[in-house]
Amino acid sequence: xxxxxxxxxxxxxxxxxxxxxxxxxxxxxxxxxxxxxxxxxxxxxxxxxxxxxxxxxxxxxxxxxxxxxxxxxxxxxxxxxxxxxxxxxxxxxxxxxxxxxxxxxxxxxx
Amino acid sequence: xxxxxxxxxxxxxxxxxxxxxxxxxxxxxxxxxxxxxxxxxxxxxxxxxxxxxxxxxxxxxxxxxxxxxxxxxxxxxxxxxxxxxxxxxxxxxxxxxxxxxxxxxxxxxxxxx
Numbered sequence: 604x605x606x607x608x609x610x611x612x613x614x615x616x617x618x619x620x621x622x623x624x625x626x627x628x629x630x631x632x633x634x635x636x637x638x639x640x641x642x643x644x645x646x647x648x649x650x651x652x653x654x655x656x657x658x659x660x661x662x663x664x665x666x667x668x669x670x671x672x673x674x675x676x677x678x679x680x681x682x683x684x685x686x687x688x689x690x691x692x693x694x695x696x697x698x699x700x701x702x703x704x705x706x707x708x709x710x711x712x713x
Numbered sequence: 714x715x716x717x718x719x720x721x722x723x724x725x726x727x728x729x730x731x732x733x734x735x736x737x738x739x740x741x742x743x744x745x746x747x748x749x750x751x752x753x754x755x756x757x758x759x760x761x762x763x764x765x766x767x768x769x770x771x772x773x774x775x776x777x778x779x780x781x782x783x784x785x786x787x788x789x790x791x792x793x794x795x796x797x798x799x800x801x802x803x804x805x806x807x808x809x810x811x812x813x814x815x816x817x818x819x820x821x822x823x824x825x826x
Contacts (some may be wrong), residue, residue, distance in 0.1 A: 607755070646817035647756065650752050651822060690755055694813055699744065700769060701815060703755030 604628055605685050606689030609683045609704035615700045623677040635694035636674050638665060638680055640687045641706065647690055650676075681711045715739040717818035719805050725824045731793035733768055734821045736826060737786070738807030744768075747790050748804040756804055762788060795825045 609626045616622045628636075636653035651658065653665040653674050664677040674693075678685055691704035718737040726732050738745050743764050746825040748756035752771065759778065761772040768792070783789040792799055802822050806815040 611753075637814070644822075648817065649814055652814070689752050698757060699808075699813055700761065700812065703757070705753065705755045 605704075606630070606702040606705040607691055607709050609691050611612075611681070611705060611707060613708040613710050616709070618681055618683060618711055618713055620707055620711075621677065621679050621682050622681055623675060624689070624709075625673045625675045626693075626704050626707075627671075627673045628673070628691075628693045628695065628702075629688050630693075630695045631669070631672055631692050632697065633695050634669060634697050637692040637701070638663075638674075638676050639690040639692055639703075641690055642687050647703075676711070680707075682710050683713060685709060688713045717805055717807055719816055719818035719821055721821055722819060723822050723824075725767075726795050727826050728797055729794040731791065732760065732795050733792075734790045734803050734823075736790070736805030736806075737820060738805070739809075739816055741796075741809060742807035742816075743785070743810050744808045745782060745788050746806040746808075747788070748806065750804055751759065752800040753800075759790070762801045792823075795823075797825050799823060800825045 606629045640645040640650045640651040641647045657666045662679045666675045688706040697700045745762040747759045750756040759773045760780045761768040762782045780790045802820045804820045805818045807816045
């Protein structure tokens with residue numbers, strides 16, 4: 604089983620729509636979770652950390668479900684500029700090494 | 714805003730040749746990472762440095778790959794000899810002391826012919 608697994612998508616949504624996707628992780632003891640964004644042929648950039656209580660940053664909401672070992676990302680009021688690959692990132696063994704999922708591709712169309 | 718620098722941005726080489734990539738992390742970041750990202754996959758850690766010391770190189774193919782960070786600042790990743798399967802994006806990242814957040818450089822896109 605992979606340490607971090609994501610639905611690759613793609614999720615094709617119209618502008619203004621809401622899109623949500625999940626990521627599962629293998630180690631129930633993992634403590635740190637992140638979402639990174641990666642544009643085509645660019646480097647990953649931190650989108651947001653995921654806190655136990657859930658957190659929101661503008662149109663983006665991240666949630667953690669420890670019981671089912673998954674994190675989620677929800678994007679409201681999608682913009683064309685939200686088109687990207689979203690990488691789920693977990694510090695699986697709590698040792699400052701991050702494990703990356705393969706990414707979920709989101710395409711927002713006009 | 715401080716950034717991680719990498720060079721070259723693109724490299725085309727023939728198999729069996731040697732290639733080298735350079736990374737300069739954000740000033741003050743003691744931890745430096747080299748990742749390899751194959752198209753359609755997430756980045757995979759090759760080597761992690763804490764200052765000048767290797768913390769983890771368990772996924773580094775040591776028969777052909779080497780990495781060094783002699784003065785604990787910038788770092789070089791070398792492949793010799795390059796193979797067709799080495800074609801990928803090579804990403805360098807750094808993180809500040811005590812923090813897990815990693816900041817990535819623009820990457821070096823390698824094509825081995």
